Amino acid sequence: xxxxxxxxxxxxxxxxxxSSVELxxxxxxxxxxxxxxxxxxxxxxxxxxxxxxxxxxxxxxAGQAGPLTGIPxxxxxxxxxxxxxxxxxxxxxxxxVSPYDATVIExxxxxxxxxxxxxNMDEFAMGSSNETSHFGAVRNPWNxxxxxxxxxxxxxxxxxxxxxxxxxxxxxxxSIRQPAAMCGLTGLKPTYGVVSRYxxxxxxxxxxxxxPMARSAEDCALLLNTMAGFDERDSTSLDRPKEDYTRDxxxxxxxLKIGLPKEFxxxxxxxxVMKRIEEAIAEYRKLGAETIEVxxxxxxxxxxxxxxxxxxxxxxxxxxxDGVRYGYRAPExxxxxxxxxxxxxxxxxxxxxxxxxxxxxxLSHGYYxxxxxxxxxxxxxxxxxxxxxxxxxxxxMGPTSPTTAFRIGxxxxxxxxxxxxxxxxxxxxxxxxPGMAVPAGFVGGLPxxxxxxxxxxxxxxxxxxxHRYQQVTDWHLQxxxxxD
Amino acid sequence: MSLTLEQVRRVAQLARIDISDxxxxxxxxxxxxIFSLIEEMQAVDTRGVEPMAHAQDxxxxxxxxxxxxxxxxxxxxAVAPETEAGLYLVPKVIE
Numbered sequence: 001x002x003x004x005x006x007x008x009x010x011x012x013x014x015x016x017x018x019s020s021v022e023l024x025x026x027x028x029x030x031x032x033x034x035x036x037x038x039x040x041x042x043x044x045x046x047x048x049x050x051x052x053x054x055x056x057x058x059x060x061x062a063g064q065a066g067p068l069t070g071i072p073x074x075x076x077x078x079x080x081x082x083x084x085x086x087x088x089x090x091x092x093x094x095x096x097v098s099p100y101d102a103t104v105i106e107x108x109x110x111x112x113x114x115x116x117x118x119x120n121m122d123e124f125a126m127g128s129s130n131e132t133s134h135f136g137a138v139r140n141p142w143n144x145x146x147x148x149x150x151x152x153x154x155x156x157x158x159x160x161x162x163x164x165x166x167x168x169x170x171x172x173x174x175s176i177r178q179p180a181a182m183c184g185l186t187g188l189k190p191t192y193g194v195v196s197r198y199x200x201x202x203x204x205x206x207x208x209x210x211x212p213m214a215r216s217a218e219d220c221a222l223l224l225n226t227m228a229g230f231d232e233r234d235s236t237s238l239d240r241p242k243e244d245y246t247r248d249x250x251x252x253x254x255x256l257k258i259g260l261p262k263e264f265x266x267x268x269x270x271x272x273v274m275k276r277i278e279e280a281i282a283e284y285r286k287l288g289a290e291t292i293e294v295x296x297x298x299x300x301x302x303x304x305x306x307x308x309x310x311x312x313x314x315x316x317x318x319x320x321x322d323g324v325r326y327g328y329r330a331p332e333x334x335x336x337x338x339x340x341x342x343x344x345x346x347x348x349x350x351x352x353x354x355x356x357x358x359x360x361x362x363l364s365h366g367y368y369x370x371x372x373x374x375x376x377x378x379x380x381x382x383x384x385x386x387x388x389x390x391x392x393x394x395x396x397m398g399p400t401s402p403t404t405a406f407r408i409g410x411x412x413x414x415x416x417x418x419x420x421x422x423x424x425x426x427x428x429x430x431x432x433x434p435g436m437a438v439p440a441g442f443v444g445g446l447p448x449x450x451x452x453x454x455x456x457x458x459x460x461x462x463x464x465x466x467h468r469y470q471q472v473t474d475w476h477l478q479x480x481x482x483x484d
Numbered sequence: 485m486s487l488t489l490e491q492v493r494r495v496a497q498l499a500r501i502d503i504s505d506x507x508x509x510x511x512x513x514x515x516x517x518i519f520s521l522i523e524e525m526q527a528v529d530t531r532g533v534e535p536m537a538h539a540q541d542x543x544x545x546x547x548x549x550x551x552x553x554x555x556x557x558x559x560x561x562a563v564a565p566e567t568e569a570g571l572y573l574v575p576k577v578i579e
Contacts, residue, residue, distance in 0.1 A: 206537065335576075371525075
């Protein structure tokens with residue numbers, strides 16, 4: 001049961017082979033037993049989960065079930081869920097029981113899914129290893145000495161360890177795709193604006209986007225069908241006709257034009273990882289796709305521009321954490337200013353503080369043009385590079401991450417090395433494009449993820465491209481050892 | 485470019501983050517490392533390039549000026565560190 005796809009679980013629920021309560025209990029029992037080993041979940045609330053499962057069983061019995069009704073899911077702890085502790089991986093929100101639902105949660109609740117728990121993450125989604133969480137590092141199920149990637153590391157580890165059939169993540173610079181790659185999952189970051197950000201705790205508002213993390217492209221398509229949609233409460237939500245993201249999954253790939261950016265295939269990537277990527281591309285040629293070289297000449301500027309834009313937006317977004325309306329407040333202070341300063345000094349971790357300081361600096365008088373405006377101009381150049389590339393191809397492919405999962409502690413003391421772990425993913429967020437990570441083999445027992453990048457609103461096409469590959473490979477069906 | 489310890493303290497003060505001397509020292513090292521990465525941008529000639537503030541070039545959506553939210557003051561204040569009579573409490577600002 002625990003290795004079945006979401007559609008197979010839905011069939012089992014519809015056929016009364018298992019009830020949602022039984023399925024939920026099965027996962028809760030596994031979480032209780034195995035979570036201490038991986039630290040994938042921050043909170044679990046059996047009562048709440050089972051109440052949702054009972055309601056789902058009622059929907060199933062009444063013949064009102066949708067495609068996901070009764071299926072338990074892990075939710076990243078960045079999504080506010082009413083009555084649930086919602087920490088965003090931070091001490092600042094370690095006591096925050098959300099009084100409202102994020103739109104994503106609301107949509108999943110309406111679809112009849114069950115919240116299994118809230119997953120661990122880098123603090124405020126700032127990190128690429130899940131080591132910045134106030135609630136401790138998450139361990140990679142493929143090798144518990146290694147990180148699961150980040151920031152959606154808890155979601156990735158939960159699904160890889162079979163502690164959830166699928167999960168949600170958010171991606172500001174690679175936070176869905178990189179942990180999906182490092183844990184052997186399929187992850188999708190949609191086009192900016194497709195999934196509502198309402199109730200999704202903000203890091204960098206012009207880049208943040210929620211999306212699904214699951215075992216297969218088909219599962220991701222089902223999840224995205226529920227997650228996507230216009231939301232008037234998010235001012236950047238796009239009002240577009242509803243799409244069925246599963247509609248094209250079976251389409252043959254003959255004639256597909258794959259663009260291979262030369263900047264992705266030069267130096268900087270581990271040669272063994274690159275070998276897996278090249279093997280995956282060879283598989284696509286067998287499926288009838290053709291490959292052409294494209295260029296993203298400003299690619300190398302993506303990380304520098306991102307580390308101006310994302311911290312600038314973060315410094316503004318995180319100014320709301322002042323110890324007045326919610327969250328942590330320092331126990332002792334002299335006056336109002338001292339309360340703010342001590343609350344923020346004690347409530348935020350080191351990486352979050354670093355980014356707030358960078359953001360505050362680049363937005364301050366005298367530096368705004370040289371940093372923030374320059375970064376926004378470079379952002380335009382990067383987006384234009386993709387526009388040019390997509391005139392020649394349907395989808396861009398390359399590695400998701402330059403290495404497999406690294407060891408816990410290996411990069412924790414060197415922020416710059418950590419930032420460079422996202423060299424292949426960040427440009428996609430700057431441009432606002434959809435991107436995926438797809439399991440493409442292993443190096444030394446650790447998963448490698450192929451990255452797919454599509455043009456704006458090409459999610460259905462990306463899912464099709466990923467699905468056809470998953471029909472002829474079984475990398476996405478493999479599980480780590482020792483999970484019983 | 486290189487930040488000074490004084491700049492780090494000043495920025496921390498602007499961001500309302502209390503910082504000890506020892507923290508300022510180690511933060512300075514990290515920030516300078518990050519800024520040496522960021523500096524790679526400065527060599528690029530971007531004259532005439534329109535800054536891109538957002539992933540989608542859209543105009544801000546407007547809505548009718550009507551009250552759409554219900555009043556849930558109690559639920560929202562239940563998570564506040566300190567409230568009284570429906571108000572948020574902070575240390576005295578004016579003597």
